[in-house]
Amino acid sequence: MSEIQRKKYSDKDKNTIFDQEFMPHIDSMYNFAYRLTFDEDDAKDLVQDTYLKAYRFINSFERGTNAKAWLFRILKNSFINEYRKKSKQPSKVDYQEVETYYNSDNVDYNMTSDLRVDTVKDMLGDEISNALNSLAVDFRTVIILCDLEGFTYEEMAKILDIPIGTVRSRLHRARNLLKEKLKGYAQNMGYDTEEEQ
Amino acid sequence: MDKNFNSSSERKLNCKDVGKCFKLLESILDGEADLESKDILDEKLEKCQPCFEHFHLEKVIREVLKTKCTKHMVPVELADTIRQKIQAIK
Numbered sequence: 001m002s003e004i005q006r007k008k009y010s011d012k013d014k015n016t017i018f019d020q021e022f023m024p025h026i027d028s029m030y031n032f033a034y035r036l037t038f039d040e041d042d043a044k045d046l047v048q049d050t051y052l053k054a055y056r057f058i059n060s061f062e063r064g065t066n067a068k069a070w071l072f073r074i075l076k077n078s079f080i081n082e083y084r085k086k087s088k089q090p091s092k093v094d095y096q097e098v099e100t101y102y103n104s105d106n107v108d109y110n111m112t113s114d115l116r117v118d119t120v121k122d123m124l125g126d127e128i129s130n131a132l133n134s135l136a137v138d139f140r141t142v143i144i145l146c147d148l149e150g151f152t153y154e155e156m157a158k159i160l161d162i163p164i165g166t167v168r169s170r171l172h173r174a175r176n177l178l179k180e181k182l183k184g185y186a187q188n189m190g191y192d193t194e195e196e197q
Numbered sequence: 198m199d200k201n202f203n204s205s206s207e208r209k210l211n212c213k214d215v216g217k218c219f220k221l222l223e224s225i226l227d228g229e230a231d232l233e234s235k236d237i238l239d240e241k242l243e244k245c246q247p248c249f250e251h252f253h254l255e256k257v258i259r260e261v262l263k264t265k266c267t268k269h270m271v272p273v274e275l276a277d278t279i280r281q282k283i284q285a286i287k
Contacts, residue, residue, distance in 0.1 A: 148266055
């Protein structure tokens with residue numbers, strides 16, 4: 001959010017922007033907040049705080065620009081600054097996982113997975129959702145932004161304050177980790193995987 | 198592999214440049230690649246089995262994430278609470 005205020009909106013303009021450009025994103029905002037906090041009350045508080053901040057800083061929002069990305073950036077920053085510390089659910093970060101995958105933009109794209117297309121298609125929503133929820137928050141976030149919310153790499157770079165190259169590499173790592181989780185579920189639940197053949 | 202897919206018998210079984218190809222395939226699936234890259238994609242999928250398999254696995258992963266990760270219902274009172282709090286700070 002730019003702290004430079006471009007111009008002051010009138011109260012009428014503020015209300016119009018808030019109702020027409022900010023509020024329509026409340027569903028996506030709540031889903032993002034819930035997948036970050038895993039708690040309904042925390043998610044509600046996070047969304048509410050985000051909207052109050054958005055209203056307070058509305059003069060730094062430029063009309064015609066991407067309101068959803070602007071709101072997501074505020075929500076993500078609020079989560080990092082305030083909620084991550086007090087989140088009721090302990091962070092599921094596997095630090096070794098992060099250490100192994102996290103520290104450079106150089107990603108190995110050569111890794112192949114023996115997970116099968118049909119196996120993934122047959123999985124239930126709960127299995128997919130649990131696999132996503134089990135990822136470390138930074139990996140989970142890029143998948144939510146890209147696959148669930150449809151943001152571009154450029155929009156994600158702005159929301160997360162990271163270079164586009166890092167968005168790309170983090171997404172690749174996140175999806176590889178997700179595939180590993182799904183493969184684990186598949187094997188536990190007796191789905192057919194190529195490894196077993 | 199999905200029954201609807203073409204037979205893999207005509208595709209080469211090894212990809213010489215798998216890292217570069219997979220990176221491109223993933224960009225295309227994320228809607229980040231230009232039209233020229235999409236032509237390259239068509240050729241890859243037709244001729245290269247590892248690329249074909251990687252593309253379809255990555256594609257289905259994106260599809261299930263989008264369609265099967267259920268959206269949590271927004272609590273009905275949340276929008277009203279937000280509006281009330283905004284009124285209070287005006």
